[in-house]
Amino acid sequence: MKPLMLHGHERSITQIKYNRDGDLLFSVAKDSTPTVWYSLNGERLGTYDGHSGALWCIDVTLDTRLVLTGSADNTCRLWDCETGRQISVFETKTAVRSCGFASSSELIFITTDKQMGHECEIMMFDMSSGGLVSPIQSTPVTDSRVTAGLWGLDDSLIITGHENGEVRHYNPRTGEKLRTVKKHTKSITNLQLSKDQTMLIAASKDTTAKLFDADTLHHLKTYKTERPVNSATISPIKDHVILGGGQEAMDVTTTTSRVGKFDARFFHLVFEEEIGRVKGHFGPINSLAFHPDGKSYSSGGEDGYVRIHNFDTSYFGFEFEY
Numbered sequence: 001m002k003p004l005m006l007h008g009h010e011r012s013i014t015q016i017k018y019n020r021d022g023d024l025l026f027s028v029a030k031d032s033t034p035t036v037w038y039s040l041n042g043e044r045l046g047t048y049d050g051h052s053g054a055l056w057c058i059d060v061t062l063d064t065r066l067v068l069t070g071s072a073d074n075t076c077r078l079w080d081c082e083t084g085r086q087i088s089v090f091e092t093k094t095a096v097r098s099c100g101f102a103s104s105s106e107l108i109f110i111t112t113d114k115q116m117g118h119e120c121e122i123m124m125f126d127m128s129s130g131g132l133v134s135p136i137q138s139t140p141v142t143d144s145r146v147t148a149g150l151w152g153l154d155d156s157l158i159i160t161g162h163e164n165g166e167v168r169h170y171n172p173r174t175g176e177k178l179r180t181v182k183k184h185t186k187s188i189t190n191l192q193l194s195k196d197q198t199m200l201i202a203a204s205k206d207t208t209a210k211l212f213d214a215d216t217l218h219h220l221k222t223y224k225t226e227r228p229v230n231s232a233t234i235s236p237i238k239d240h241v242i243l244g245g246g247q248e249a250m251d252v253t254t255t256t257s258r259v260g261k262f263d264a265r266f267f268h269l270v271f272e273e274e275i276g277r278v279k280g281h282f283g284p285i286n287s288l289a290f291h292p293d294g295k296s297y298s299s300g301g302e303d304g305y306v307r308i309h310n311f312d313t314s315y316f317g318f319e320f321e322y
Helices: 249-254 311-316
Strands: 004-006 013-018 023-030 033-037 044-047 056-058 065-073 074-082 084-091 096-101 105-113 120-126 137-141 144-152 158-162 167-172 178-180 188-193 197-203 208-213 219-224 230-235 240-245 264-268 274-278 285-290 296-301 306-310
Touching: 013 056, 013 065, 013 296, 023 056, 023 296, 023 306, 056 158, 065 096, 074 240, 105 144, 120 144, 144 188, 158 188, 167 188, 178 249, 208 230, 208 240, 240 285
Parallel strands: 056 096, 188 230, 230 285
Antiparallel strands: 004 306, 013 023, 023 033, 033 044, 056 065, 065 074, 074 084, 096 105, 105 120, 120 137, 144 158, 158 167, 167 178, 188 197, 197 208, 197 230, 208 219, 230 240, 240 264, 264 274, 285 296, 296 306
16 A cells, blocks of 8 residues: 655644545645645645644635634634635634534634643634624633633534543534543544544553544443544544554654654554554654545644555455454
8 A cells, every 4th residue: 555645844744634525635734834735646736825833724615615623823714725715714712623514615614722821712604794803602611721622413512622631512503511431541643534434543642542423422332542642533434443553753863763653553443443554654643534435544743745546456345253
């Protein structure tokens, strides 16, 4: 499996995201330049210029018309995907940590960090008003900082991951906290839904990733490793999950890549057993994403590279023996 190596960022990757059709791959890094690529051949299509700080999150509408980015420069920006034109910008008090479009593209949520005396907040925006004009609802989160967030099934919920290991449901209209579960012992680093949005996988610094029922937050499965897990993703066509991570970036220079455990690790969704590994990155993997057709996946690392892996034919014939 020879990957396509995409090198358009000067600093470590923070998030990668496919559009719904899977023909485009979006990436953000700590270098302030969101980038979009053709997923088929790795050609860089363009960038969105305007941010002045590290980027933490990116999302794209289902029709690939709009792109949303959140940054440590205390802004969230809305872009025209095709032209790269900035449509609107919303200034926050602290860094924007996560963001997302509702499936209808009419609502947007963003979460901010707890910094400089300001509390962490979850904000909602109505796109019918013409972009990121002013939040229609803002919910302060005083007990534990939001580290990851996404929309739940049918846009009826916002699912958040927190620094204390909790996963929560919030009502996007009222900001009410509906449900909380704490199965992780350390900070949650990434949340992703399955293709049908019924399952949720949470990656954590406690060296595990856990599978939940997205509607009830009932804990289903646990996938164990020996290093912090920075990202986890669920295959849309097979009972597989991929975990990526590695030791903390500050310790990377003192060990080899083999000791650092920077592999992408495949686990069986049901049986929780590891079934394979893919090497490549020279640092921790910070973000993983399956292609919507399940025939490839991409990983973004601390080394600044995005790697697109197309599965060999043997992968699709693989059957787990039990």
